[in-house]
Amino acid sequence: MEEKGKGLARAIEIYKDRPRRAKELKAEGKQIIGYFCLYPVLEMMTALDLVPYRILGDMGEPITKADACLPTIVCPFIRSALDLGLKGKYDFLDGLAMCHSCEVGEKSAHIWRTYLNPTYFHFIDTPHTVHKAAQGQFKEQLKDFKKTLEKFTGKELSVAKLKEAIKAHNEQRALVRELYDLRKLDPPLISGTETIQVMVASVSIPVKEGSDLLRQVIRDVKERKNGPQKKRARLLIWGSIIDNVALIEMIESAGANVAMDDICVGSRAYFADVKLTKDPLDGLAYRYLVDIKCPRTFREATYGETQKDYLADLEGRFGYLKDYAREWNVNGVILQSLRYCDIHGYEVPGLRDYLNHVGLPNTYIEWNYSEAALAPLRTRVEAFLEVNG
């Protein structure tokens, strides 16, 4: 077992037992709010001294209870998360902040409320587009979120506190970007597998602790001598949520370095800062709705435009990936989606056309949120690496 630095070791510790720190904080009198997806505004919770805790699934836990409340065509991640909730694994949460992530996320939020009956529950109806009107709508949603948070905590969510929280979260985002910069090197100083462990750890602890962890991890990976090995293939992984190392571990062991990602546990949550606006809710609404690059948010339609040139449309939707590929020196892209993830599944044909157009080799795998089912996917990854030499 190789020696990991203090930061990486701590990240792995948290990754393996996520609720532990949250439960410790709860015992000290803190309140923990579980949230789904990226739209429940973290700063608003942090400002009121609540600890936001991202709700994730558990690939190792067989789904038994969730099947009774969900239809077949529900992605295994949402299914797993609900299953854990129904089994009481999230009972340490003091409340839930859900959002309209995708159709399934939205519908299952109501199931969480009904079956788990939390003390505090808020649903943010996140718009699916980025027009000015949608931004305005989202700001109204955040005003509602502010009201229920204030009622729950009995405290005022002042502009001053909110600005402080925005600074703290922006600081963490900058640290993540600093860590990601170290993946631009060849070989990357931190592997794709380790990155997932660190990212999952950061969404399980308060923002300042997360920032401290990231600083330590950055020190560790710069100092260590036994980092990732150089490999011909430097891949970007795009798609559905990845909250477990198994998939990326499989890809890296097949002979590649996953040097960059476009997933919500990774870059999507950290690559844009919140602009400090006079009314902080404006900056928050913009950053959360417009700057988070998840395909659940549609960017195709522009007012007044009734026709769209296909390539121009693809460039508008996916152009940022070309920049990522260039900056992180990526020579292949793995598109992945969870079974039944429409949000990402529907993007695949267009995205593949775009990547082929810009000359980036790519392949698509659909996976089942199960370690056992990874073996056939390994063949696809190996064949992709063989094809692209």
Place this chain on the structure above:
Amino acid sequence: MEGFAIFFAGVDIGSTMTKVVILDKDRGIRARVIGPTGAEHRRLANRVMEEALKKAALSFDEISYVVATGYGRINVPFADRQITELSCHAKGVASFFPNVRTALDIGGQDAKGLKIRNGELVDFVMNDKCAAGTGRFLEVLADTLGLRVEELGSISAKSKNRVRISNTCTVFVQVEVVTRLSEGVPLEDIVAGVHDAIASRAVNMLRRLKIEPDVVFTGGVAKNIGVVKAVKEHLGYDVLVPEEPLLSGAIGAALIGQELTLKAMAKGESLPRKERRLEEASFFS
């Protein structure tokens, strides 16, 4: 080195059948072994290799390079290299038909589409999640109809009015087929319908690659003339089937072994190889 780079072995451990081929330097088949994989394939690889060597009248030391492929490729401890069946099939198919640009392989439990340019694999698509587009589908249906898989082709040739199967799931197709039988639909029309169903699935999968001729069809299912006919109809192209549709993976593997060896020799480099020893694969090897 005298006597080196003359014989190459390809071991293709598929989910249903294991194929071993020994090629000579002129790509002639010196020996071939085809047998069921079964549950014991971890120990099978060396037995099958022994059989092939006996047929070839060669000692293991005379084999310059061994490439293992197929889903069981990690269980061939004596293989010098493991390469996916996608690359190996492409190589094998191109050796039979140099102008191939699209290949369809339907095996016992999976189906693959390959896009090939100048004899090399450039893109691929796979179905290994659903039995309905694989050999397993035909086995199940043959069993339901009280027939042997080998008879299906000739029986369907007699069909005048092929049945249209509406279900997509193997299990539900069984039910549908039994219903048709009880309605008095002729057996050959039902079998032709079954062939049409599997062909339709296969071609739909292949369409994701943008099909271009020459199109080659391999795998055990390619031995069924009824399925071949149905695939041609769905594709709108003629379809080439090699004489030995099961061997393209193993042959491709051996050919890649030859390529790697010759490349290394040209550079004056040595190629890392495993010890020439045939032993049962243990779980910790």
